Amino acid sequence: MNKLLIIVLSFLVLIGCKNENKKGVVQVEHQQEEKQKSLVDFFLPMEPQGELISEGIWGAENVLPRDVKNGLEDPKLEKWCYWDGRIVKDDAGKYHMYASKWNQSYNHSDGWHIGSKGMHAVSDNIMGPYEDKGLTWPNWKDGIGHNVIGLRMHDDRYAVVTSELTPGEIFVSDNPNGPFELLGPIKVEDPNGFGMGLARYSNPEQPHYGNMSNVKVMLRPDGKYMIIARSTAPMISENGILGPYKIMGDRIYKKYPNLPQTRNEDPTIWHSGGLYHIVYNHWPTKTSHHFTSKDGIKDWVYRGIAFKKGESKIFKYTDGTINDWQFIERPTAYVEDGHVTHFIFSVIDVKKGQDRGNDNHASKIVVVPFDGEAFDKYMQDLVSVE
Template sequence: MKKLVHASILCILIWSCSSKVEEKMLVDFFQPMPLQAPLVSDGIWGAPNVIPRDTANGLEDPKLKNWNYWDGRIVKSDDGKYHFYGSRWTQSVNHSKGWHDESKGIHAVSDNVMGPYKDLGEIWPQWNNGKGSNVIGLRMHDGRYAVITSEITKGEVFVSDNPNGPFKLLGEIKIDLNGFPYELARYDENNKGAVKNGMVGNMSNVKILLRPDGNYMIIPRSTAPMLSTNGILGPYKIMGDRVFVKQFPEYNVWHMEDPSVWYNNGIYHIIVNHWPTKTTHHFTSFDGINDWEYQGVAFKKEANIFKYTNEIVNDWVFVERATPYVENGHVTHIIFSVLDVKKGQDKANDKHGSKIVVVPFDGKAFDDYMHRKLKLKKEAFNNKD
């Protein structure tokens, strides 16, 4: 009998150890960047910390003759081309004036997800002088292409049957507060910072996700989940509070920004940046609405995210707007808006600027890891009454 008991205990211990999942961060699944062109040092903009670099990675103006780039999401068209919908502003102004006053929605295209992307110009020059920020693109449930702008605009959706446009204004995103505070969806009229910056009532950091149930979900800057059962314009009903409040009740809510959301095989993911500490946090949910659970730090700015396959690293000072590119159900790349110096040091007509960088990501391994980690919890969630 004692031998049987000891054997049973041993089996339990072996099973327990073998079923444990080694704790990892999202950053552990980033991969080195393959070179799209030889690394360049001469004749390009940038502080020494970002030289040499691959100017053919992502989207940039290497000699900074015209543009700084920011924001964006990559969308693949049926012909296999990769379309980048983002924003740009003239290098003849500083960073703050650029994103706030001069930013316009633009479209770029590449044959390779890593780039280089060719700037094809403004997306909606006929509307509001082309104004656009926090610009992202997506394919709608009906197959049409959509591009969204917010932050310096109210939160508008433009659509086209063709990835190359023309894009026409479909309308402004509508919100159903559902009893929740106004500032979860838009800048609060009573928020002095929003009033000072002239953004009263605008949506911010809008990320739209096509849910597998045929609905649309928005995660705005607040990270409060918002659901539309009536198409891409909504109304979007606010379904809950900020997903990070239970984990970080002490955080100033305006210090959290640039959330991204994606879905894989039963798990919704949100990453959101706490900009004072340059730390991006990771949360998951099984229905995308309730029970958001903290999964730890996704990555920090100090991590060697921008490492090439030859081991050279570019140390970008500002790393923002992390946005996953999903293909065949897995994140394969994450794009970033990056700046080589502090924002106050990027002056007009200087040698400092911003660009879009594309970093490979092992989404298949990441999803396998997350499903192993959350398997028992997922089974309990699916079996609950």
């Protein structure tokens, strides 16, 4: 009888231990789920560079009040709408924004593809305000420019890139203030078994047939130049910034059939924390997706939604005020000391078709701080257990 009691008690203890173990596993799994983060979790509140205001400036109620000294804008719409942009820091500590602009008398759709010009602005503070210094290459095709970005080259010269409205050109200068001279067109000559449509518009019925689009150029740590354009296909040059570039892979999202396979645009690329990162936008759903790769060429891993209109409150000030921009496009990452410290966005207050020109709606460039050190630490921890 005592032996039977001992056996029963032992069995009950064993069952209890299994249940506790199972409970412990569930708790651990739940904790792991809670720890899962995405890129949007590392954006920081914006410290206003001036008073948040609503009176005397353009914009629908969803973007009021706001800091007109953040980034680059024409607050009273005296002349310009702004778009694109990447920030470059010079040796004196000033910040240079190379972007595009068009006269506010255009509606948005006409402005970007008829009136868009490459421009340059300067600030003492990365957050702004940026002072418009005029056109970047006024003597080349009347200053035409779109998808405009800037960067420092491997030889420390300043470069500005334009595409979409033209085949895809690079301008260079020894001075961040210019003058910028045309270095030449970007060359993509080796499809490497892939379609050349990954590099340029390949359909003659497209309005910008033969042009590159959404070109982002990055200096790789190995001394090569890398381009990610609209398709997100990696392209590498071992012979300088103009190329020739070799297509190294297909669209990074192609092996993820559950993700939208069309209408993707505006990729940005950077290297931090030992990883290459790409964020691109699926414009119909206003959703941006995040991928990483260890070599920037192959094995791109999907890391989830980077940010999504309606769910991600990116444009939040330190006092809690939120600006809810209607379209959030053209993201670029600003990297300093090995980490992203800020993101730059092109934003518009209403649907693009509702910006009629000579009205109270427009676009601007916004700068948002980002905790790149914490982000890189999180990504390194994530990759280490894969």
